[in-house]
Amino acid sequence: MVSGRRCSASGAVYEVVGRAASRLRAGRCSRRRFLGAAGALVGGALLAACGRDEAAKAPESDAAVLDRLLRHEQATVAAMAGAPAALRDQDRRHAARLARELVALGGRPVPPGAPGDPASVPARKQQGVFTYVVALPRLADPELRVLVMQIAASEAAHLAALRLAAGEEPVPDAFAGFTETGTP
Amino acid sequence: MAGRVAEQFGAARTDAALLQVALRVEQVAALAYAAAADGPLEGEERTHALRFAEHERRHAAAFETMLFALTVPVRERASEEHLDALLPGLRGAERREALQALAELEGAAIMGHLLMGRRLVALDALRTVATVMAGGAQHLVVLRDALGQTPLTQTFETGH
Numbered sequence: 001m002v003s004g005r006r007c008s009a010s011g012a013v014y015e016v017v018g019r020a021a022s023r024l025r026a027g028r029c030s031r032r033r034f035l036g037a038a039g040a041l042v043g044g045a046l047l048a049a050c051g052r053d054e055a056a057k058a059p060e061s062d063a064a065v066l067d068r069l070l071r072h073e074q075a076t077v078a079a080m081a082g083a084p085a086a087l088r089d090q091d092r093r094h095a096a097r098l099a100r101e102l103v104a105l106g107g108r109p110v111p112p113g114a115p116g117d118p119a120s121v122p123a124r125k126q127q128g129v130f131t132y133v134v135a136l137p138r139l140a141d142p143e144l145r146v147l148v149m150q151i152a153a154s155e156a157a158h159l160a161a162l163r164l165a166a167g168e169e170p171v172p173d174a175f176a177g178f179t180e181t182g183t184p
Numbered sequence: 185m186a187g188r189v190a191e192q193f194g195a196a197r198t199d200a201a202l203l204q205v206a207l208r209v210e211q212v213a214a215l216a217y218a219a220a221a222d223g224p225l226e227g228e229e230r231t232h233a234l235r236f237a238e239h240e241r242r243h244a245a246a247f248e249t250m251l252f253a254l255t256v257p258v259r260e261r262a263s264e265e266h267l268d269a270l271l272p273g274l275r276g277a278e279r280r281e282a283l284q285a286l287a288e289l290e291g292a293a294i295m296g297h298l299l300m301g302r303r304l305v306a307l308d309a310l311r312t313v314a315t316v317m318a319g320g321a322q323h324l325v326v327l328r329d330a331l332g333q334t335p336l337t338q339t340f341e342t343g344h
Contacts, residue, residue, distance in 0.1 A: 156318035176318035
């Protein structure tokens, strides 16, 4: 899995984006600031020159990454009480699949808890897209990467469906919220 | 059409080759949305198509930048001929046909992006691929809605 060249600049960008996402969730970072970090990501200049496997750099295991994603998804399920049933059901399936994969890796899924995040459903969905995308290169197993990409895209689609139902522009950004240019 | 796109992605064995196929698909998608906007789509659907054409151009620009970073020059851009080869008849299509063709192309791109998830060595690049794919999934929601399909979203977006 480990490839040759290294590119610390690119990794640093993603660290910034990851930290900014955490601060955004915690209400300590403005959307503009977050997108400023993420804009560098989508700009692409730092992305592709690296033949480095970030999963090799970070000692975090696939199980640890899945555990974090599962906790996020469970919080989403708990926060989706007022959302359309179809979306709630799909979120429950996301959580169930993540739990199954975690168990297969020897992990122990935490039981679903009460909602702890007062974010609105669309904000929660946008956080979901950020969370899954940022986690991607930390996964060593290609099949888990595919799964996380599928869930990230599903979360993005949920967001578009919610906007459509609300009569808003369903896709204001080319990169599912990762750039500022599409911000309404 | 989806089969042809899948073949091209399937034949790509290096990061550069995968990105080149992804770039070409986004370029064709931009042309396809523009053609649909100039053709059978009207009103809000035309507005969406024009917006999505711009999104596809930005996706293409992101892939092109990644190729530059790999020191792979991009010498050729997709043309109307490429569009006609991949989506023959789109320009003369009726509204529903055009929407279906666009949805099929978005789905084929997503399937290719998932293959990139398995094969890309430069895992950092995968984040950009994932954001492009997520954007495509959002386009699909609008297309499915216009086609009267349900559900609008999938639990695990596969492009199918």
